[in-house]
Amino acid sequence: MPGDWDPSPAHSMPSTFSAEAYFATQPPPPLLAQEIEGVKEFVARQAAQNRNVVLVTSGGTTVPLELNVVRFLDNFSAGTRGATSAEYFLKAGYAVIFMHRQFSLQPFSRHYSHSTNPFLDFLTVEDSDGTVGITPAKRADADLLAVLTAYKRVQAAGTLHTLTFVTVDDYLWLLRAVAQALSVLRRRAMYYLAAAVSDFFLPRQKLSEHKIQSGKGSLHIEMDQVPKVLKPLVEEWTRDGFIVSFKLETDERLLIPKARAALERYGHQVVIGNDLHTRKSWLRIAADGAAAIHAKEIEEDIVSELLRRHEAWIASA
Amino acid sequence: MPGDWDPSPAHSMPSTFSAEAYFATQPPPPLLAQEIEGVKEFVARQAAQNRNVVLVTSGGTTVPLELNVVRFLDNFSAGTRGATSAEYFLKAGYAVIFMHRQFSLQPFSRHYSHSTNPFLDFLTVEDSDGTVGITPAKRADADLLAVLTAYKRVQAAGTLHTLTFVTVDDYLWLLRAVAQALSVLRRRAMYYLAAAVSDFFLPRQKLSEHKIQSGKGSLHIEMDQVPKVLKPLVEEWTRDGFIVSFKLETDERLLIPKARAALERYGHQVVIGNDLHTRKSWLRIAADGAAAIHAKEIEEDIVSELLRRHEAWIASA
Numbered sequence: 332m333p334g335d336w337d338p339s340p341a342h343s344m345p346s347t348f349s350a351e352a353y354f355a356t357q358p359p360p361p362l363l364a365q366e367i368e369g370v371k372e373f374v375a376r377q378a379a380q381n382r383n384v385v386l387v388t389s390g391g392t393t394v395p396l397e398l399n400v401v402r403f404l405d406n407f408s409a410g411t412r413g414a415t416s417a418e419y420f421l422k423a424g425y426a427v428i429f430m431h432r433q434f435s436l437q438p439f440s441r442h443y444s445h446s447t448n449p450f451l452d453f454l455t456v457e458d459s460d461g462t463v464g465i466t467p468a469k470r471a472d473a474d475l476l477a478v479l480t481a482y483k484r485v486q487a488a489g490t491l492h493t494l495t496f497v498t499v500d501d502y503l504w505l506l507r508a509v510a511q512a513l514s515v516l517r518r519r520a521m522y523y524l525a526a527a528v529s530d531f532f533l534p535r536q537k538l539s540e541h542k543i544q545s546g547k548g549s550l551h552i553e554m555d556q557v558p559k560v561l562k563p564l565v566e567e568w569t570r571d572g573f574i575v576s577f578k579l580e581t582d583e584r585l586l587i588p589k590a591r592a593a594l595e596r597y598g599h600q601v602v603i604g605n606d607l608h609t610r611k612s613w614l615r616i617a618a619d620g621a622a623a624i625h626a627k628e629i630e631e632d633i634v635s636e637l638l639r640r641h642e643a644w645i646a647s648a
Numbered sequence: 649m650p651g652d653w654d655p656s657p658a659h660s661m662p663s664t665f666s667a668e669a670y671f672a673t674q675p676p677p678p679l680l681a682q683e684i685e686g687v688k689e690f691v692a693r694q695a696a697q698n699r700n701v702v703l704v705t706s707g708g709t710t711v712p713l714e715l716n717v718v719r720f721l722d723n724f725s726a727g728t729r730g731a732t733s734a735e736y737f738l739k740a741g742y743a744v745i746f747m748h749r750q751f752s753l754q755p756f757s758r759h760y761s762h763s764t765n766p767f768l769d770f771l772t773v774e775d776s777d778g779t780v781g782i783t784p785a786k787r788a789d790a791d792l793l794a795v796l797t798a799y800k801r802v803q804a805a806g807t808l809h810t811l812t813f814v815t816v817d818d819y820l821w822l823l824r825a826v827a828q829a830l831s832v833l834r835r836r837a838m839y840y841l842a843a844a845v846s847d848f849f850l851p852r853q854k855l856s857e858h859k860i861q862s863g864k865g866s867l868h869i870e871m872d873q874v875p876k877v878l879k880p881l882v883e884e885w886t887r888d889g890f891i892v893s894f895k896l897e898t899d900e901r902l903l904i905p906k907a908r909a910a911l912e913r914y915g916h917q918v919v920i921g922n923d924l925h926t927r928k929s930w931l932r933i934a935a936d937g938a939a940a941i942h943a944k945e946i947e948e949d950i951v952s953e954l955l956r957r958h959e960a961w962i963a964s965a
Contacts (some may be wrong), residue, residue: 393722402846409751425657433763434726434751440766445757446750446812450767451799454782462787463796465771470779477769479780482768483960495763529719557892 348534350558357535358415366494366505370428370512372494377426382490382643383519385425386509388526390432391412392499394533394554403498404554408527408588411628412433412577417491420635422481424519425500426490428513430505432526433495434489439482478519497528499557506534518645521573521637561597571642574599575637586633600644603633665851667875674852676821684825687745690809691829694743699807700823700836700958702828705843706730707749709816711850720815721871725844729750729894732838733810734953739798742838743807745830747822749843750812756799759791773902814873816846821876827885835962838890838954839881849874878914888965890958891916917961921949925932939946 348356377384390413391406414436417427421438425575429438442452453475457464479506494509496502513520531554561576578593580586590604656751665673670739694701707730708723723815734744746755760767770792774781798922802808811826813819830837848871896909897903907921 403722403724405720407720419654437762437770440762443762443767445754445760449757450760451756451796452797456793456797456800461793463782463789463792464787465780465782472780475780476773476778479768479771480773483773 348555348558350560350563353503355557357500357503358406360496363508364431365503367512370492370494370509373426373428374512374515378487378516378519382424382426383645384428384513384516385420385521385523386428386430386513387413387417387420387523388419388502388506391527392432392502392529393497394499394529394531396533404529404531406527406529408432408435408454410437411441413435413523413525414438414441415630416525416634418481419631421485421490421522423595423634423638427490428492428494428509430494430496430502430509430526433497437493438491439478439485442478475599483536499532502526502528503557503560506564507568510564512573514569514572518573520569520648521575521641522569523575523637525577527579529554530557530559531555561593561599563599571648573601573637573641575601577603577605579605596602601637601640665875667877667880670820670875671824673822674817674832677813677818682819683822684829686827687809687811687950690745692744692833693806695836699741699743700838700962701745701829701830702737702838702840703745703747704730704734704737704840705747705819705823706734707752708844709749709818709819709846710814711846713850721846721848722843723846725749725752727754728758730840730842731758731949732947733842736948737840738802738807740951740955743809744810745811745826746752747811747813747819747826750814754810755808756795756802759795766767778860783845808936816849819843819845820874820877823881824885827881827889831886831889833889835888835890835965837886839886839892840954840959841891841893844896845874847874847931848872871878878916882916884913890918890922890954890961892918892954894920894922896922918954918957935962 374384377570389408389412391408394404396402396404410431413429413431415438417429417438420427427438431437442448445514453466453469454465457601458460494505494625496505498523510522513522533554537553537555561574565574576597576599578590580589594602689703705715705729706725708725710950711721713719713721727748730746730748732748732755736753737744746756748754751837761766761892770786772781772783773779810823813822827839829837854870878891882891893914893916895903895907897906903921907919911919
């Protein structure tokens, strides 16, 4: 019953923040400056080696409902798309800044879920000397060897830099600062915004200090809209970067028109429209034209399509 | 500003569900019957071996805000307390039904977070023959050997049974069914309810089918209260089970009085009161008397205190 969500602005105080107003009034995460130092060093090292760099954002953001966080609003995302795509970008020779929700999936380790593929099952306590060993089956496991080899190669090359966020506030501050640090690469930088970002947040001034008591009846939460950051990302934070956004809908009829409208409104390079029902197997890229993509691991095709377009973008400078 | 949450029942339709009304109107998770078959077999096997069984619930529950879930309300919990406690119960010879939030921490694997202690770093691709090997440092790592040995022992004994939930609905249906299956053990069953369960939910009839459009202003969500299940758990679902509940507060002044009130109201055996600020190092058990516990890994002391009390409970039959 949509009536449970009342999108009318009737009750509210100022409820739509511009990006500018947002950053002027909300506090930054405490370690931001330090983290951005690390990003700048990473970007400089990649620039010196003439590598393209892609920022991959991944996983959902939370909206804490209390200052001492007990309850929060969350967006569904295990981080599969971001983690998988990051592997393909790395394989293609890109350096990757992987900015992900804490505890969401990560490139390489995503293959070894503690629930479905627990790594302790790979290990043995050796009868001979009581040391840790590998089960014979895993010692020659082709999948494990492939993942491990790719992982070691990336570690040796130093082409993966990981950042974490939890709240939508962490995400917004980090996105702006990373984009600004990456903008020195101009067209060689790609932004692959696969994180599932909340549309709403609670400004710091409205947060309850303690756990909200549950009382006896129903519960009302009044939230404000998260500022739209694609516009300032395109116009202010980056310079000539290749920007890819995602549009997730459950109502298929809204998907393509909304993807096209976003492209027109923000003037970036690619929108990937995503139907929640069939997200693993069906996907469209709407940019100049719309390309339908069908594949087993869709991220491989998305990434190769984007590499082609990014190359053209760099060449058209 | 607490005004953002309005706990008054003024607007609402029927907003407080009794447990009975809840189970009469909300649909069960599709695989429930099948999962309970597995639990019954596990319990029968432990009973035949004369083992005590503890149900450990762990992690937070979600409240989906849409039928095709994009957004949900969540409770903060990585699942550390439940996963750690389960290890100590297993060590003490209990069988454990570990009912946890999907992707929250699990006994044994909790020591190897993909972020802070990634297991791919333990492995090598051997130069000699290209197989998977272990780094020399990890081969003789005492912590890894201890965890691995305990894990293999539990696997061999078959004393750990894992169940997962995501939503508060999954949790409630599963809790009732598991408790009913465990009740055959009478006093030998313990219930260690460490999961962080939402106080609120959205009844199926009120869920929006599609992703709610964000509109232009503030956002209102109206939810109903989750039924209190401790009372039916004590009075109907279990028989003479040893029941331990947790009370989490950020306001220390509310903690002890609320823990005591819960014990009086529900008539179970132990409430563990938990101050969110100091949860790792400070904790009280309020039952007959109140015991203050201080320890490095608090779960070890909680569990040994509970084992003592459970033994007395069984003896007092």
